[in-house]
Amino acid sequence: MSQDLLTLFWVMPAVGGLCALLGRQARWPALAFSAATALYGLILLGPASSGAWHSAPVSSPSWAFGIRYLLDCDGLSLSLCWLTAFLTVACVIASWNKDYPPAYWAAFLFLESALLGVFLARDLFLFFVFWEAVLIPMFFIIGLWGMEGRRHAAMKFFLFTFFGSIFLLLGSIALVTRHHAATGVWTWDMAALKGPGGLAGLAIFAAMALGFAVKIPLVPLHTWLPDAHTEAPAAGSVMLAGVLLKMGVYGFLRILWPVFPKLSWELMPWLMLLAGVNVIYGALCAMAQKDLKRLIAYSSVAHLGFCLMGVLSRTPEGLLGGSLQLLNHGITTGALFLMVGFLYERGHRRGLGDYGELYGRAPWLTFFFGVATMSSVGLPGLNGFVGEFMSLIGVARVMPRFVFVGVIGVTLAAAYALPAFQSVFLGPAGKASVSAKVTDLDRRESSLLWALCGAMFAIGIYPAPLLRVLEPFLLGLVPAR
Amino acid sequence: MSALIWAVSGLLFFLGLAAVVLRRQLLAVFLGMELMVVAAALALGHEATRAAAGAEGFVAVLLVLAVAAAEAVVGLTLVLRVHWSGRPAEADSLRELRG
Amino acid sequence: MISLASVLGLWGPAAVLAGGSLAVLAIGLGASDEHRPPAWLMRATAAAAVLLALALGAVSPEAARPPLLRGDLLGSSLQAVFLAAGLPFLFMMDPADEVPPALALGSLIGMAIIAVSGSLLALFIGLELMSVPAYLLVARSRSPRALEAAVKYFFAGGAAAALFLMGMAVHFSAAGSLDLAAAPGRVGEAGLALMVAAALFKLGAVPLHFWLPDVYEASDPELAGFFSTGVKAAAVLLLARLTGISQGPILAVLPWAAALTILFGAAVALRQTRLQRLLAYSSISHAGFMLLAVAAWAGQGRPLSAAGAVFFYAAAYLFMSAGAFLWLKVTGLSERSELKGLARSRPADAAVLGVLLLALAGIPPTAGFVAKFLVFWEGFKAGIYAPLVLAGLGAFLSLGYYLGMVRDMYFDEPEGEAAAAPEAGMTRRCLVSAFAVLALLLGVMPWLVDSLRAGGSR
């Protein structure tokens, strides 16, 4: 019974997508199904927190080679599913009065169903199928309804991730064959698989980590991110930054840590170095950007660097902080991209110098953007701070000298986010500025942003309940040192 | 004795090969091909006498010659069609399909 | 004693096909020039013969030992594949006279013989019987350069046949018999090398592939579809038979040849402008994957469970490649630039080709992905790691043009007026979309492999 409940969870948006495709007026079924999925997600809280899913009887027959249709849902997966579901509802509402064809709404619902699949799958093969299935809708969202350079950005996005996932596939197969060689059992269950030691283990770990690193993105492999974010439609960037970037870190948490407990601990310093480079490099690139969306894209590179740092430290604070920061970044950057989308709807421009003195014409937009910027800068009292601070505590407990890099990243965050906020919203309106065309948010848009800002404040002021939801799986990853 | 036969067969095979690869006219290439088949048939026939498995070798030679004949029919018609189409039956005249 | 079942199982398909071809010729001869028999009649009889052969093929023969013939599961399953490949070819053929169906049946007979052959001689005869009708079929294609392609195909095929013969002779001298049994010593291996070269030629492996693009480009789309699926499946079977009699040195080269084929095929296909030539090079790349599957299968000591990968790739490729070629025939497009903006002018066609291309690229949840996954899976079990990584990179390169075509269709504006869609019959469109749906479904319901594995381990 329990597996079918989870199957219903990820199938619901797919069915919605089909309805949207067939119906003439696509946006109403899209809203109905995405809202239903979000509400359904809340119902799963009860069993998820009590870990009821994991003991689910293995009802599904095993296909060849031990591959099985296995779903499970614990705190970490559930919170990421919530993030996906609520951001999808936000995207549907945000692009409500724009005349998109039915395929647009269907693409978002298919994307949501594939993402839910990724977070619920516990079979490595099933995980991989969902992992790749996410690419197709996103490719079409960027490619069909994006900005001017969408063709190139969509191709670059797909090719980058596909390149990574080839190595993920090869690594998974090698892992399963090695596991069979060691234990004589064909299984693809993430919880049961144990990676080999020695050089083979290192090769498998490196291959799978490369697959995930492309998605995080770790710096050398990140050049698809700014293009994809800049060229995607507003709602597309929300989903891209809000959820797709989380799949990489989720992959580390869900697969690499349990399967390679000892090896991942030995490799921690090197990965931490990469995460540190991510933070500093992302912040510096963000400071150099002239386009608002590219700036937020590079800030995502920096924020994901923090998440990875926390997750790498394998301490209770670090793990929980990193995972919480995944959610926080989804909410904060989702809100930022929504607002840039609203701004683009009005002024059709994304440059930093194209606006100015918006506080008079659009006070509510300025207020919400200010709150989101402060949250992204990591102002305590908002959600950004809790996640980043706990991640850095994890780092401090494991590599005290390295926390210096993290704090420099936090300081640099202010150096790129605030000048951008000021030049767009408070600064002088140059002669080429289009601020005249900017009107304030309407009821639909501000209600959306009220929800997101409410979440930012709630998590910032009282994060304990959400941290308790995340705890069950993550505390198991703390190695007994 | 068998070494001599194999030498002759090898020589014939190599000559046919050279013709196939080096010559320009299609007919010459065709002859080279037939030469290679004949060389193989010779070797087969010789080995058939030595082998203990009965008539398998001889049957093989017969069938090979039959198949070579069928091939020749098809090959020559194609070469003639090229000739009739006004192009010299040269390897170089047939270069439109490239890349 | 040879039981009736085994004779039926082994000889049945070839005999029925021969009968069918004679019937077709008879109808053609019988009718005089004024009142020609209806065009579809010939193709219907041919199709009936193929269906009957398929049915007989399903009767799985035990390992009977009549001379020249020996059947096994891989043989009968690949036989089903190339017979199935014949059907769409016959169905989509332009209704001319009785000669093309007869030739097609002739070629199928050759393949059937390879499927059940137990000796090298039978293999040679099957190979030749498969190839010669093919030369004529190419010559009869409508393209202006059909003759040139046919000539190239003939001479290359003839040379390969000569090589095979010489290899057979050398092997015969070492082994003493023409049976498909391992020959002792280095001489036998040398003979085998020549024969494997001929098989690789037929498959289109890289150094020996130069004939393939010209032939596929000049022949009619449905014929090219038949070549890329039927003939290639038979070539795989031929190679599988040959690996049986090798001590090992040849087996070591196969994975590297496969990797080279995949990479070269994908690389060259990137910049092709004519669609049929692009699909030709992509079929070379897929041939590389099939070669890799055979290498992995042979590398593990030819267990039947590993044969699933070879079979499934051939089966999945049948739908994808035949679907793609038949799509060209139905829509009448030939240049890659004509694809630009197709999603707006002809959305249904664009969707069908989109699904086929995603399957060819091997993106989940399509059959192409499951096929590639199985190849990787068997490859890892066989321990050929480096070629697998190269194969993965080849798959990545192939994404360049498969996804490129999808991008052209969906993201670009149509240039110039849309080519007038030929009045292809609705039935043909349904056939092509059926292929696309199958390409999708096979990916989602991999029970097919399960059933084979269960069958194979018996």
Add this chain to the structure above:
Amino acid sequence: MIEIPLAVYLLFLAPLAALAVGFFVTRPLKPEWTHIPILASCVVVTCSAASLAGMVYEGRGLDGTLFYWMVAGDWSVPFGVRIDGVGVSVLSMVSLVGALIHVYAAGYMKGEPGFARFFLVFHLFYLSMIGLLVSNNYVQFYLFWELVGVCSYFLIGYWMHKETARRAAMQAFLTLRVADFGLMLAVLVILGLYRNTRFAALYAVAGALPAGLLALLGVLFVWAAAGKSALFPLYFWLPDAMEGPTPVSALMHAATMVTAGIFLLVRSWPFISLVPGLPEFIAVVGAATAIFAALLAASQTDLKRILAYSTVSHLGLMAFGLGLRHVGAGVFHLVTHGFFKAVLFLCAGILAHAAHKSTVTVSEVGGLWRKMPLTFVCFTAAALSLAGFPFTAGFYSKDAILDAAFAHGGWAVAAGLAIAAGSAFYIFRMLFLTFFGSRADQQTMEHPHEAPPVMAVPVAFLALGAIGVGWLGHGLMRMLLSGWPPSVPPPGLTEPSHAVSAAALMAAALGAGAAYWTTMRLPSWDWDWRRERPALAALFAEDLGWRRVPAACVSSAVWFADKVGRVLDHDSWDAAIEGSAGACRRVSEAGGRLATGSISDSLWWVMTGAAALLAWAGYR
């Protein structure tokens, strides 16, 4: 669990309620009434602060947890309250001065377009300052520390249309952010090693901390305090922060926010005092800042900028007192400074309000003591207190510091006296230029009028405080003892010997005389030296060249970011990846050319392939 008195909850709940009511109710409906719930909450906060002060005076300190903020398995960060001597003494000053400035602001900001926005952020600042003073662990301290920084950004940049205000706000925020780097790193290092940052727990284990760690923590705390309390390296944001409205300058940049840095040093005193040489370093930095700022204050023409530099100077003085290990004197001066500096700022505000400008320069005012008597009286009282004349609050607290300087001897004495003289000089120069004899080339204000009561009454109260607070010295010292960490010598307040008082008075009188001589006797001296030596004037305008250093830092950071962002990331690395696609195209075309289309070539390839296979079979 310690029973937490209601007063503590009120400290937080009252402002929160006022903010909620203000934001959701009065702002949309009646923006001009926003200040009413906020003033009410100020009163409640001041009363509860007073009750807590009484509680602590009787020796009943408190350190408890309200709720758990961050939680991870067994580890957690509490959100708690620590009511001890240090906290409450500064809290009572801040709450009282803050409340009065709120009242003043109600009058000063009436009619401003962003009235509601101003009061909401102003009160949020008030709440975060209070939270900072009562928090019981470093993480919560850091929370309010950052919140105060952000509120200062929005308040300094209140008049967004002015370019200078925006630049000042940004400069303030980024400088504070660079300073907070130190505090965050220190807190993380503590958490990394001890997983617990409660003051009580850390004080208990202070002695056992390794020397290296203590040194690092000490330096980081000093770096953070230097930023927030505008000590030498990072002081330049404070004078520019005068772009904000006067109540902001009064509350933030005189009485409360800038003292947060000193408060951090006092809170972390058990660690700093154990680091050999660090207190002396603080003393030197404090003294240098004080003298440097006093010199600059004397050269300014804008009233508020003079007071800004005077604040920098007095913060230096407090640090100087702390550095000389007289924590009591430092805290005492912090409290008294809060009062008299607030009065000075508010009077400057009244002058600006009368001139209907955001700020007034010395040349625009003169001879106002007859037209604005109340302002003159309050200003003079505060000026006397600042200069340290007997019976004023400043006298007691400044002399305590001078006493510490004399006890330390050597350079400290000279520095102490120089500071006393300097501060007397610039404050009396401002007094004479503003209120006495108008200069020949001065443009006097058209019709200066007395401030409305809503502004005058709070100034009067504060002026009384500026005088009377000095007498509470001993009561303050008793309060400081409660909750003082045992490992550190208690903060006593020694009675300054008559010799010290006399010397201080002498220095102050000297300063005042010099001010009188330069402003009244040589009326145009203040303007002449600027015209004759423009280079020197420019040098002073650039804080003796120190302003170029932060400007250089910012431009080099932007240059480096551009190098990394544009050149390294976009032009070279991204181009390389795009280039690889081009390379694939070239390989593909080469492969295509390989197929020449001639039969003999394809046959040649067939034969070579077969030969290769043959060789491979032969070779193995």
